[in-house]
Amino acid sequence: MAGIRDRVRAEYVAEITEVARRHLAERGAAGLSVRAVTRELGMAASAVYRYFPNRDALLTALIVAAYEGAGEAAREAESAVDRHDHVGRWIAVFRAVRAWALAHPHEYALIYGSPVPGYAAPRDTTEPATRVVLLLTRIAHDARRGPGLAPTDRPPVPAELRADLVARIERIAADMDPERAAMLTGAPPETALAVIDGWTALFGTVGFELFGHYDNIIDAREAHLEQVARTTARTVGLPGA
Amino acid sequence: MAGIRDRVRAEYVAEITEVARRHLAERGAAGLSVRAVTRELGMAASAVYRYFPNRDALLTALIVAAYEGAGEAAREAESAVDRHDHVGRWIAVFRAVRAWALAHPHEYALIYGSPVPGYAAPRDTTEPATRVVLLLTRIAHDARRGPGLAPTDRPPVPAELRADLVARIERIAADMDPERAAMLTGAPPETALAVIDGWTALFGTVGFELFGHYDNIIDAREAHLEQVARTTARTVGLPGA
DNA sequence: TCTAAAGCGAGAGCACTGTTCTCGCACAGA
DNA sequence: TCTGTGCGAGAACAGTGCTCTCGCTTTAGA
Missing domain, CATH: 1.10.10 (Arc Repressor Mutant, subunit A)
Structure with a gap:
């Protein structure tokens, strides 16, 4: 009780x-x-x-809260877009993450900057940390199940990386409910890789903007991030990108 | 005296x-x-x-040293590759930055993680911070002047971003010696953008690996980074990528 | 060459930090 | 109603960045 x-x-x-x-x-x-x-x-x-128990535990709670804030902002923006407009949903996630980061720079730095407490992320943080990439994965999955993914012009994925991706996807899917697992196992590893790289490009670009690496290099930050969104959407093969 | x-x-x-x-x-x-x-x-x-004068100034000195270490590692690896093998030079830079980051994780975190002293990067740090992106720019420039860049399949760059890139490039080139300035002003903004996005992908990917965001997602880290290098090289249009 | 100025290192001290320990008090459960 | 547990307060400890003052040494200029 x-x-x-x-x-x-x-x-x-x-x-x-x-x-x-x-x-x-x-x-x-x-x-x-x-x-x-x-x-x-x-x-x-x-x-x-x-x-x-100590300051780090308090920080860990804030890390979890920050991941949830970013994930929630992305989820909310994405859900407001017509579900058949896959590119629009993809771009909405990019925009929302950037907007959240600009509004919460220190929280962004806490989760996507240098890991401050230790080097091993506490167990509690791993689930909320994957929210955004799962959202992107779902968009790719919906596009594949719907109109289908467009062929993309990418270098062939070498066997080692391909095998690793397949193995990882199966292990992650094994811990999920079947509906979400199908989202992962259905797609070819090329698609999974494109989603992961798109996810990386999103946070890489937002991080570079926030941490000043684009100072004197790019001024049209919003237009640039949207261009990155469109480019990665095309690499994934989202139809119309 | x-x-x-x-x-x-x-x-x-x-x-x-x-x-x-x-x-x-x-x-x-x-x-x-x-x-x-x-x-x-x-x-x-x-x-x-x-x-x-204070701890931050000491940290700034370390930031400069770290930028120089990373830049030097990239420059050295790149210079060991046949100058006509543009893709090889591009990949060498990617590999070298990753290797340096793994060997110096805390120094990497200092410069590409959250900015720890304040929010405005001290003046001294801006020049060494641009070394790697300039190196990548030079490779693209050499390829363009030599065999030429291959056509790439990217979404068209919107006018606002295009104009911003052109303006920025001209301002940066104005402060350089003519030889290096030509490296920037000669290329179309699409190429400059592809180089910047490749640079972002490099540090985004290495950062994600180092800060644990790929834990349980990608294991073949080296193969993945090289795949990112190949993909970005193709996006730039380096011949043979 | 002599002197005034500037640079320097040591030490004490201040205000702050995270963390631990001990002390009573209050309250929840039997 | 009693008792043990959870709790908040306060003192204390080791550590931090930083400032100030005090003599000493080196430098620069007359």
């Missing part, structure tokens, strides 16, 4: 996380101080250790 | 930077402590402030 104490506890965890999230948004991960968070909440610094 | 004092001073700066670089490589940017550095050098913590 979830007693009163558990309820209060969950509320406290949420409260601490929310204040920490705001501090992160304002000052960045390096400037996130558990003492400052507790100060704002009017509690002793040591009290937070009843809820989070 | 460069007095003895200036010489000693330069040596001290180099010594501090070197120890700091080693600490960075071992413990990462977050674990870089100026006190620890001075301790190892047997000097008082306050003494370092005679050479660097």
Whole structure:
């Protein structure tokens, strides 16, 4: 039975996380101080250790929240587009991720910049981290099942990479419900690779913009990101791209 | 006149930077402590402030060193390839950057992960940061001047992005010596865009590998990066890709 | 060559950090 | 109603970046 104490506890965890999230948004991960968070909440610094074992655990909670925020922004934007307009859905995901990143730069940096706590991502973060790439995979899957994917002009995939992709896809699909698994196993590895590379191009481009690597090189940031979206959509073979 | 004092001073700066670089490589940017550095050098913590105004300035020196290390690794690998093998040179750059990143993960994270000091990159870092993209640009330029670039299957570049690219290229070329400027102004903006996107794909892919985003998704990392190199080389239009 | 100025290293000190420990208090469950 | 557990507060520790002052050394100029 979830007693009163558990309820209060969950509320406290949420409260601490929310204040920490705001501090992160304002000052960045390096400037996130558990003492400052507790100060704002009017509690002793040591009290937070009843809820989070250490600062890294607090950061991990923020990492999960950030992945969910980005994934949710992408999902929402994509779902607003006509489901038969596959290119439109693909571009919507790109736009939404960029918009989310610009609105939450520190949270973006936390999840797609240098991993700050340690090197091994905690287990809890792996599932929300895959949301966007799964969304892109679903779009490719829908296009393949519908009008079909257009032939693409890509270098042949070497055997080693091909075998690796097939093996990985099967292992991931094995842990999924059948409906989602079919989304993965149905497509040829070339398509999976194109989706992965499109996903990488999305975050690579947004990251380069956000971290200043395009300063003095590209000014039309939005137009550029959309061009990257169109180019990767064509590489995947989305019809009409 | 460069007095003895200036010489000693330069040596001290180099010594501090070197120890700091080693600490960075071992413990990462977050674990870089100026006190620890001075301790190892047997000097008082306050003494370092005679050479660097603050910790961020020390980090900036390390950022410059890291950019130079990555750029030098790329340049060296590229120069070892037959200059007429444009695809080979392109792939060599990709391989070299990845190898450097794997060998220097914390330094890679410092320059291509989240910007840790502030948001505006110090002036000194902008020049070394462009080395790799300039190298890729030169390869495309050499191919265009030699056998010519193959036609590529890309979505048309919208007018806004096109105009921005042309304007940016001219502004950058205006600050260069004529020989290097020709490398930029000669090519159509489509080629420049393909090079920029290839550069982005390179660091996006390497970053995703290094920061764990490919965990459980791609295992054949080297083969994948080379596939990305081939794909981007084809998008640029390098003959034979 | 002598002197004033500038550069320098050491040390103390400040305000801050994450984290641990101990102490009472309050409350949930038997 | 009693008791053990969970909890918050506060002190304490080791560490951080950084500033300031104090003498000493080296430099530059008259």
